[in-house]
Amino acid sequence: MEVHPLLGQLDKLLAEEGELVGRGPLALPHQGISPGMRDGSAHVLRCLKVWFELPTDVFHTATANIDTFLAKMKAQPKHLSCIAVAAFHLACNQYKMEFGCSVPDPQTLVNISQSRCSASDLTRMEGILAAKLGDQTIPALPVTCLSFIRSMWEICRAASDRLEISPTLPSLPQHLLHQLEILVCDSSTMKVRSCELALALLCTEFQRIAGSEKTAVSAALMGFITELQKYCGISTKEFIISHTLVLGILDKYNGDSQVPHRQRLVWKLSNRTLKHLRPTDKLRPTLPRISEESLDRSAAGRFRSASECSLESLSDSDNCRTACSDSESDMEMEEPRTWAKIVATN
Structure with a gap:
């Protein structure tokens, strides 16, 4: 696999990233939707992704839709649940337009998420989101940190094959996608660029693979990180801040025994079902x-x-x-x- 075509794809992602409107700071607490409320909605969307067995692209697109919309519009906390499920349903349609996937029924999505809105409310809110996110009825898939980490991983794989580094890098690990979802659910990562977040997570993975011993493999992997940092125009100070932030969030998630965001689900059952239960x-x-x-x-x-x-x-x-x-x-x-x-x- 050649490295230069992959670098061209990375150049395209960097050009499309630009100044993301959705990466601005959220409203302060008690003045609209707080970062904690946004994080709770992100965790709900992550559960919906697992429930409907959808790819991780849908989750990242949905969170990007929420962040971009909240940066442009002022919304009340009581409308956040409806905005979240509408952004999720819109993300399903966006991914279906590009790659194809099953789109949940609006009424089913409302019942599972228990967002306290009707299916017509979801459809109407989805139209508002689509109008604010782009000129098309269904906007194109946005550039997210998932796009960057996939591109960077393939570049490192091609470079390691070219240098004949053993063992060779496999396909993008599933646990790395899991960790990236955890990072996106934390609103503190919104202050860094998507490429910075992806590169910081990639650095933690290469450090795990290399281990504590300094070998030729560890030197080569860390060399890939340095070259990608220069290629993306990330300063050393910014990279250190992003890397420290990523390590802090992952350590907190792995060491926390309590669920920080828990949704209270209320199931409505008939008397006949209750007798059986x-x-x-x-x-x-x-x-x-x-x-x-x-x-x-x-x-x-x-x-x-x-x-x-x-x-x-x-x-x-x-x-x-x-x-x-x-x-x-x-x-x-x-x-x-x-x-x-x-x-x-x-």
């Missing part, structure tokens, strides 16, 4: 109170077998509600007297 609704929610008479019998030396206990439990199932109606305070009041009785019998 709750076969134990007639069982006792708590254990019945042990009376003092049973303690007297147990102190006298009579112990019931397991079969007796089971039969008695089944016979008392009709009186379940009566036995369970006692409050916890009543049980606590009788507890000292019960222990006093046990001590007296002993």
Whole structure:
């Protein structure tokens, strides 16, 4: 594989990147949609991508649509969920126009995402997004950090084959695409260029492959990063800031045991479905109170077998509600007297 045609593709991406309007800062908190709200919507879109088994291009296109729209228009927080699902549906149509894929039905998308909007609202919002993002009914796919990391990876593969570096680089790893989605879900990455973010992530991957030992392979991989940095016009200071940012986000994601953005899903079920889902609704929610008479019998030396206990439990199932109606305070009041009785019998 020749390197020069791949460099031409990278030149095209750099020319199309330009000054991305959607990479500007979001509104401050309490003054519209905050960066945290945007990150929550991005995580929801990532879940929708997995749910509908769509390629990662759809997710990156959808987040780019949201960022570009929020940079141009002022929106209220209550409209963000509708904007997010509309941007996702528009991204599906954009990808279908270029490569072809299945587009979810608007009503199904609304039901799964629980965005509290109707299918007509989604369609109307999608038209507004398309009008603000371009002159066409369905805008072309935007240039994202996914485009850059694919181009840079292929350039490094071609260069390693040309230099006969062993082992050769495989196709773009899936875990690298996963990490790139995590980075895009963080609004702090919006202050860096797409090519900077892609190159910083590529650098972390090459550092992992090279390991701690300084070999010819590690020197060659780091040399690729240096040449790409110069080719993209990224200064050393900017690259260090981007690389530190990428490492911080990935470390936080890998070390965080709690989910930072969790969507509360409310499922509406019929009574018939609830009966099938709750076969134990007639069982006792708590254990019945042990009376003092049973303690007297147990102190006298009579112990019931397991079969007796089971039969008695089944016979008392009709009186379940009566036995369970006692409050916890009543049980606590009788507890000292019960222990006093046990001590007296002993």
